[in-house]
Amino acid sequence: MKNIILTIFIAFSINAFAQTNNTQEDSIAIRKLYNASLLEGKSYAWLDHLSNQIGARLSGSLNAQKAVEWTKQELEDLGLDKVWLQSVMVPKWTRGVTEFAYIQTEPGKTTNVPICALGGSVPTPIGGVKAEIVEVKGFEDLRKLGTDKIKGKIVFYNRPMQADLINTFEAYGGCVDQRYSGAAEAAKFGAVGVIVRSMNLRLDDFPHTGTMSYGNLSNMDKIPAAAISTNGAELLHSMLTLNPKIKFLMNMNCRSWKDVESFNVIGEITGSEFPNEYMIVGGHLDSWDLGDGSHDDGAGVVQSMEVLRLFKETGYKPKRSIRVVLFMNEENGLRGGKKYAEVAKNKRENHVFALESDAGGFTPRGFSFDCDNENFSQVQKWKPLFEPYLIHYFSKGGSGADIGPLKKDGIVLAGLRPDSQRYFDYHHAKNDTFDAINKRELELGAATMSALVYLFDKYGVR
């Protein structure tokens, strides 16, 4: 008995000693990653180039191709073990000339309001669509009103984001059906167009675009759909209250084209011990066409590139193969994410971990995890290592759209969770530009990502 107890005690002590030792080593390694990001980081300069020298990069555009070529070159310059492009066919949609809209209270009396076509919308007929407006809060209202009251009119979805939700992504989730399916639903009742209140918690003059779907509507039945700025929505609502007979004109000449070839950009540091276990870190290279996509998702792109650079810079040699993947076409198709997962499956590559940054370049608060309980409880044990950096949020939940298709048993999917308060001020709008990025916040995000990848690489996925 005594011997057993002694053995247990010794085993425990060795274990405790090893743990303390590991914790110190990890703590030092993580400090190095943060220092390298904050003192000599490249993420901010990279984003400056991507945003200001290249700019908006909607799938299928010339700028998207420039972004592919430039990021490939930058990854090559880092001296990674491999850098390559992965071909993927993507949708191509163009906005055409800037949209135009007004509210008409009586013939000759009009007030212009800022709109933008939703991504994937059909154009209006030349000269625009002009019709009376039906304001609704959602699809239930459509059913209540019925075809009688909707036919021939423009449906105005005006359910705002809920300001009392602390996580603004929840507020977004509660509204985005209006944008995504609003046209498909309204068309069933004979509407001739759709205007959606921008997914924005702030009152301002920027319309916010975003992807939409016509579901299984035939081409003939598709109706044009646009977002209106939150100030525009408030104005329209007030004017409708005064006079329900006012008319709205919307004019758009956006267009969908045939799919074109584009690319995911991939770089790899090959693992020293387990080269066939793959861990990926990524963001999406495409953006909407209105701003320059600095937060969505230029930030995620440069932070992901920075993770690999930080490993090289601090001399950390991963045991597993770490890939940075810059996905194409997250915004309006997710073709890049699907393609990457498809190729990985065909090649039987064993992906054990994937981390995406696609929630803006704001102060990082932590991560959400889509994984089993065993790996999640492993993460919980690492919390103290993140405390000095004020990273406290470790929660089960979604990860990222692009890495979603990799989901399978045993893989850990994670999403960086930055402070969400300002994200929807910029999301998919003209003001998502480089000046809205704070250098330190961006760099802290990159360092925080690198720390998590470091820990999963070192201790493996259960």
Add this chain to the structure above:
Amino acid sequence: MKNIILTIFIAFSINAFAQTNNTQEDSIAIRKLYNASLLEGKSYAWLDHLSNQIGARLSGSLNAQKAVEWTKQELEDLGLDKVWLQSVMVPKWTRGVTEFAYIQTEPGKTTNVPICALGGSVPTPIGGVKAEIVEVKGFEDLRKLGTDKIKGKIVFYNRPMQADLINTFEAYGGCVDQRYSGAAEAAKFGAVGVIVRSMNLRLDDFPHTGTMSYGNLSNMDKIPAAAISTNGAELLHSMLTLNPKIKFLMNMNCRSWKDVESFNVIGEITGSEFPNEYMIVGGHLDSWDLGDGSHDDGAGVVQSMEVLRLFKETGYKPKRSIRVVLFMNEENGLRGGKKYAEVAKNKRENHVFALESDAGGFTPRGFSFDCDNENFSQVQKWKPLFEPYLIHYFSKGGSGADIGPLKKDGIVLAGLRPDSQRYFDYHHAKNDTFDAINKRELELGAATMSALVYLFDKYGVR
């Protein structure tokens, strides 16, 4: 024995039941406070007025007086039990015409750089001071160089804020001696002027002012002191490296006047059970004169006002007397804070709790506490109540400059701790303006403050 166990069990159960009940009640009350702030808050509209209709409000200025009168009126409109002004004599210093500075590489060849006088500086002689530059990293360098190398020159303090510190206030603390005592120290070695690198982690063109002291220098020995923008500091450093003989001209006509009367603005909800126990929440009403003081400390002012409004709005009737105190003259004298504590002491008012918001209107992360262990461990138990709002930081540390003079045994002093990454981009500079405020971040701060005050009011200070 059995009976004893049963008794203990019952006592424990009742206690546990009461606790659960309290927790539920608290959780609901706190949710109400957040909702009222986020859905129907007044803080943002108040700050809009204070920043855009009144503007910069340095102690002793006309705008400071306007801010006193307007906030008093607003507090009266809230229907508090008492609202009053507390007279306090404050220093008056004026900047005069905008400062002017250039670097001269050779006669006739000059490059302008942005500077601003430090608060309290003496002016230059008419036409300015022109002299060679000695660049130093701190006071130790002055001693090494000695009078021989410093006499007749302008000392340029160029020790930057440390970017690898996560809490930017720590980085500020590590640099601010250059601004506060730089002139006093350099004058001892015969310097004719002082230029200090702005306390800013970003490279930009805004010089950041702030208070300074000449220590016990005689009036004759005082030398003019100014801040230079971080870009200006980098340029000056580069040019000095190329040619140590370049000259610098600085021209300022700032001036100190006799003290003038000003006021702390105070409002009170009188406690229903313990009216003689005082709990205060505050920020400082004065600001520097360059921007409009939206973050420093307009945010703290309107958040503190909002705490009392939220109590009235949600129908919470405090047991203790809750005061909002808008302190005058934090920036260059702390006279308001000292006066408030002095009057409280003279009147033998029993202050048990004080909370200050003076770290910007950014997303709140938590609080720091200056209190005994018993009260701090009480706070720790409340952590779960803050979790839904992503408030996680509860740490021992400083509180706020204005409430510091209230310090005594048994009082709990606390400071709101918002995200600090962007604070020094704006601090004491021309760009500290209303457009740098995010409505939700400001409102979350006010709600978080009200939740803490609610808990300390309900459960009391130990």
